Amino acid sequence: MVHTTQLPAKLRQEVASQISERLVPPAPGASVPKAEQWVLNFGTDAKTSPMKLCLAESFPIWSLGLDAIQAHRSGSETALFTGYWHHQIKYGDTAIRYARSRSDHAMAKMTVTELGGETTANKIDQVITWIDSNVSSDAEARLLLVPSFGIVAFWLSAPPDNDIVVADRPAYYAGDILLQHMYDFDNFVGLLTQLPPSAGVPNRQQSRP
Numbered sequence: 236m237v238h239t240t241q242l243p244a245k246l247r248q249e250v251a252s253q254i255s256e257r258l259v260p261p262a263p264g265a266s267v268p269k270a271e272q273w274v275l276n277f278g279t280d281a282k283t284s285p286m287k288l289c290l291a292e293s294f295p296i297w298s299l300g301l302d303a304i305q306a307h308r309s310g311s312e313t314a315l316f317t318g319y320w321h322h323q324i325k326y327g328d329t330a331i332r333y334a335r336s337r338s339d340h341a342m343a344k345m346t347v348t349e350l351g352g353e354t355t356a357n358k359i360d361q362v363i364t365w366i367d368s369n370v371s372s373d374a375e376a377r378l379l380l381v382p383s384f385g386i387v388a389f390w391l392s393a394p395p396d397n398d399i400v401v402a403d404r405p406a407y408y409a410g411d412i413l414l415q416h417m418y419d420f421d422n423f424v425g426l427l428t429q430l431p432p433s434a435g436v437p438n439r440q441q442s443r444p
Contacts, residue, residue: 237366237391239294239376242320246338246345250322251290253347254334258288258324288331291323292363294378296335297390301383301432303424310424311397314379314390320345321378323356323363330360355387355403358414362389362402365415372396383432384408390420399423405433 242250296319303313318340324332333356335349359378366376366389374393381388387403397420404412411430418426 237370237372237374237376239292242293242345246342247290247293250293250320250334250336250345250347253336253345254290254322254324254350255288257347257350258332287327289325289327291325291330293323294321294376294389295319296321296378296380299379299381299424304381304383304427307424307428310399310420311390311392311394317380319348321359323360325360330356332356333359358403359387362400362415366391366400370398370400370417374398381427384427384430385433386412391417397421407433 296317297314298317299310299314303310318338320336320338322334322336323330324334331353333351334347335351336345336347338345370391372391372393374391374396377390377392379388379390379399380386385405386401386408388399388401391398391400399418399420400416401412401414401418404414408430412426
């Protein structure tokens with residue numbers, strides 16, 4: 236079964252508390268919801284608190300740079316851990332937001348740096364559901380960003396096997412890059428070498444055959 240690196244309970248509480256403070260600004264005289272009100276156990280939020288705001292899955296964020304793609308080097312060997320984490324936020328079983336946090340070198344402290352919207356959270360949640368239904372390997376799930384192509388994907392790492400499932404990409408690539416489809420990591424890098432980076436898409440779109 237696909238799994239992800241688990242954050243210690245202390246860090247999950249730390250992240251949940253920071254998200255809570257950002258999502259629910261305190262009214263005069265009111266207290267900010269405490270971290271204890273958040274469901275922090277991976278995969279159990281919808282079952283234990285069907286109508287509560289929950290901190291759901293968390294994934295380490297890795298990044299694949301343009302240099303590695305253009306050199307067609309093995310993606311699984313050149314992708315870098317960014318030091319950031321992605322967190323899904325749910326109301327019951329519905330993904331409503333996501334957050335990003337940064338860890339220190341010792342993984343002793345987490346700082347929430349970003350809150351994102353429902354669209355991306357939903358797309359990631361759909362791929363999580365797809366992976367749960369279609370992938371039986373004991374792979375570790377990592378969130379992979381490919382900034383030069385605007386791609387958000389899952390990297391399923393089970394050496395020697397490394398696979399990619401894309402959650403989101405610019406509409407420009409709709410005919411080239413499939414969503415909810417399993418790619419071998421190196422084949423995925425090979426596919427990207429055949430495509431132009433996403434910067435300046437409107438200009439390239441006019442000249443693309």
